[in-house]
Amino acid sequence: QSVLTQPPSVSAAPGQKVTISCSGSNSNIGNNYVSWYQQLPGTAPKLLIYENNKRPSGIPDRFSGSKSGTSGTLAITGLQTGDEADYYCGTWESSLSAGVFGTGTKVTVL
Amino acid sequence: EVQLVQSGAEVKNPGQSLKISCKCSGHSFTTYWIGWMRQMPGKGLEWMGIIYPADSDTKYSPSFQGQVTISADKSISTAYLQWSSLKASDTAMYYCAVISSGYFYDAYDMWGQGTMVTVSS
Numbered sequence: 732q733s734v735l736t737q738p739p740s741v742s743a744a745p746g747q748k749v750t751i752s753c754s755g756s757n758s759n760i761g762n763n764y765v766s767w768y769q770q771l772p773g774t775a776p777k778l779l780i781y782e783n784n785k786r787p788s789g790i791p792d793r794f795s796g797s798k799s800g801t802s803g804t805l806a807i808t809g810l811q812t813g814d815e816a817d818y819y820c821g822t823w824e825s826s827l828s829a830g831v832f833g834t835g836t837k838v839t840v841l
Numbered sequence: 842e843v844q845l846v847q848s849g850a851e852v853k854n855p856g857q858s859l860k861i862s863c864k865c866s867g868h869s870f871t872t873y874w875i876g877w878m879r880q881m882p883g884k885g886l887e888w889m890g891i892i893y894p895a896d897s898d899t900k901y902s903p904s905f906q907g908q909v910t911i912s913a914d915k916s917i918s919t920a921y922l923q924w925s926s927l928k929a930s931d932t933a934m935y936y937c938a939v940i941s942s943g944y945f946y947d948a949y950d951m952w953g954q955g956t957m958v959t960v961s962s
Contacts, residue, residue: 733885766948768886775936775955776878776886781948819886823946829902830876830888830946 734759735820735833742839747810751836753803753820759831763823765803767796768832770817779818780805812840843868845937845953852959853927860923861956863937870918871895874940876949877911877922881933889935891945892920900945927960934958 736754743749753765767780778787780796783803793809803820820833848862863875876891890901894913901911913920920937935956938949 763946764948768949770886775952776938776949777952778948778950781950787950817885821886821888821948827903828900830891832878832886832888835885 733834734824734831735822737818737820737833737836739834740837740839742841743810744841745810745812748806748808749810749838750807751805751818751820751838753805753833755801755803755822757801758826759801759822759824760798760803761801762825765796765798766821767794767803767805768819768821769814770819772816776819807838810838810840814838815840843873843939843941843951845939845951847935847937847953847956850957850959852961854962855929855960856926857960858923858925859927859958860921861935861958863920863922863953865918865920865939868939868941870913871915872943874943874945875913875920876938876940877909877920878936878938879905879933880936880955886936889922891940893945894920927958929960929962931958932960 741749764782768776770776783798784796795806818836824831844866846864877889879887889905890911892899892911910923938952941950
């Protein structure tokens with residue numbers, strides 16, 4: 732059972748915006764960076780956001796991240812059919828000295 | 842650019858041992874942390890553990906401590922995940938991934954393609 736909670740699914744029409752929340756606690760998100768990963772069907776995860784709000788080279792600025800207190804948020808604007816995937820947040824759990832991932836969110840483009 | 846190539850799919854019987862690999866190229870193997878993640882069929886990602894090949898410093902999730910062993914061979918830039926006695930519940934896709942920042946708490950920049958392990962009698 733993950734210590735980071737995400738909504739199971741979110742959906743929107745093409746061109747619209749979706750946001751995915753990642754809720755944790757002081758021992759994880761509250762004192763550590765949040766990262767976000769995209770997993771397209773049948774493929775390995777791919778890094779979208781690191782250190783709360785930074786994008787790796789090649790990631791479009793339609794993807795953005797933020798953190799407030801013990802929660803992180805991933806926003807996807809200008810939604811495209813190619814964005815249909817599972818999205819996971821990740822961080823460090825200081826109380827366990829271990830990494831943790833969120834429960835995952837499936838994004839559907841209507 | 843960092844590339845991670847994992848060993849191929851495995852089918853094993855319960856009780857057998859197994860060691861899967863993750864070969865790294867395109868970067869200085871000993872300066873990055875390498876993590877292992879499990880994804881059971883139809884389920885989410887689970888963090889298993891991480892190793893720093895330069896000194897073999899290893900950290901395990903409490904859920905996997907004692908169940909698996911993570912190791913690395915600097916001479917061939919390869920990390921390993923091994924089991925001494927597999928169970929049916931070990932059936933899953935296993936991914937390796939690297940943290941290029943050098944900080945174990947940071948994000949995983951690059952992922953391997955995954956190794957599917959099936960344990961069935």
